[in-house]
Amino acid sequence: xxxxxxxxxxxxxxxxxxxxxxxxxxxxxxxxxxxxxxxxxxxxxxxxxxxxxxxxxxxxxxxxxxxxxxxxxxxxxxxxxxxxxxxxxxxxxxxxxxxxxxxxxxxxxxxxxxxxxxxxxxxxxxxxxxxxxxxxxxxxxxxxxxxxxxxxxxxxxxxxxxxxxxxxxxxxxxxxxxxxxxxxxxxxxxxxxxxxxxxxxxxxxxxxxxxxxxxxxxxxxxx
Numbered sequence: 550x551x552x553x554x555x556x557x558x559x560x561x562x563x564x565x566x567x568x569x570x571x572x573x574x575x576x577x578x579x580x581x582x583x584x585x586x587x588x589x590x591x592x593x594x595x596x597x598x599x600x601x602x603x604x605x606x607x608x609x610x611x612x613x614x615x616x617x618x619x620x621x622x623x624x625x626x627x628x629x630x631x632x633x634x635x636x637x638x639x640x641x642x643x644x645x646x647x648x649x650x651x652x653x654x655x656x657x658x659x660x661x662x663x664x665x666x667x668x669x670x671x672x673x674x675x676x677x678x679x680x681x682x683x684x685x686x687x688x689x690x691x692x693x694x695x696x697x698x699x700x701x702x703x704x705x706x707x708x709x710x711x712x713x714x715x716x717x718x719x720x721x722x723x724x725x726x727x728x729x730x731x732x733x734x735x736x737x738x739x740x741x742x743x744x745x746x747x748x749x750x751x752x753x754x755x756x757x758x759x760x761x762x763x764x765x766x767x768x769x770x771x772x
Contacts (some may be wrong), residue, residue: 566688567611567710573603578648585641585650587739595639595652599691606689608654613706615684616654618747621658621755622740623682626732629762637670637678644672647699655682659731660703677701680731686710694723704730713737736767 553644576584581598588594595606608616620636627634635658643650656678658665665675677700683693697705705716705723715737716723716732730736739761741767746754 558713566609567615567684568609569607570687570689571605571607573605573689575601576603577601578645595654596641596650597652597691597696598648598650599735600648600694602690603687604691608684608733611710612654612684612686615686615710615744616682616689618744618751619682619684619740620655620710621751622743623655623680625755625759626736626762629766630732631766632659633666634659635662635665637706640670641698642678644700649696649699651696651700653681654684655772656680672700677703680704680706682706682708683711684708684710698722713740 576598578598581596581603584603585596588596595608597604597606618706618748623632624636637656637658639652639654640656641650641652651736658681659679660675661676661679664738667770669676679702681697681702681704683706685693685707693707694705694716698721701718705718706729707714707716713727715726717726718724727737739758743754743758746757
């Protein structure tokens with residue numbers, strides 16, 4: 550069974566469509582692997598498979614812009630705080646044992662970066678990414694909280710085009726929290742401001758945000 554969805558969640562009807570989705574039901578893991586191999590890696594569409602349900606997302610401008618800017622936001626935080634990072638982008642995260650696989654918008658190793666530095670990640674041996682970010686502006690049939698919790702991802706950010714929600718894994722399920730466990734500061738308002746400012750000038754916005762982070766680090770170091 551195949552269905553398509555363009556339903557918007559918490560977005561006014563006049564808003565430009567941010568992504569298109571096609572959903573297939575009753576797909577076996579073996580069929581999913583064949584589809585994945587057939588599509589290859591040179592594509593913009595992203596796949597997520599959840600125990601029989603395959604959703605293919607074609608990101609459009611609003612989705613891609615938010616994804617790239619959030620990635621820049623995280624990169625600045627990591628650099629200025631002095632953390633380590635391994636960026637995985639939309640790498641396919643396969644868990645055949647769970648019959649789940651995802652190509653998230655952004656995923657990172659930060660706390661566990663030393664464990665995967667300089668190697669190709671194998672989720673059968675290596676820990677899951679420390680932080681995954683998904684931009685879901687239109688409706689998705691996948692329960693991504695259950696999905697990434699089952700993979701053991703410690704921190705999950707979800708942005709719907711207006712609101713960022715941060716989830717921390719506790720007792721095998723996600724609890725929504727106000728502050729990022731990775732960065733500790735209250736960063737939501739800074740992200741909203743950053744995304745808004747970037748609509749005018751991405752370069753200047755990046756410089757201004759970097760200066761703000763430097764000030765926060767300096768303030769912490771003087772305490």
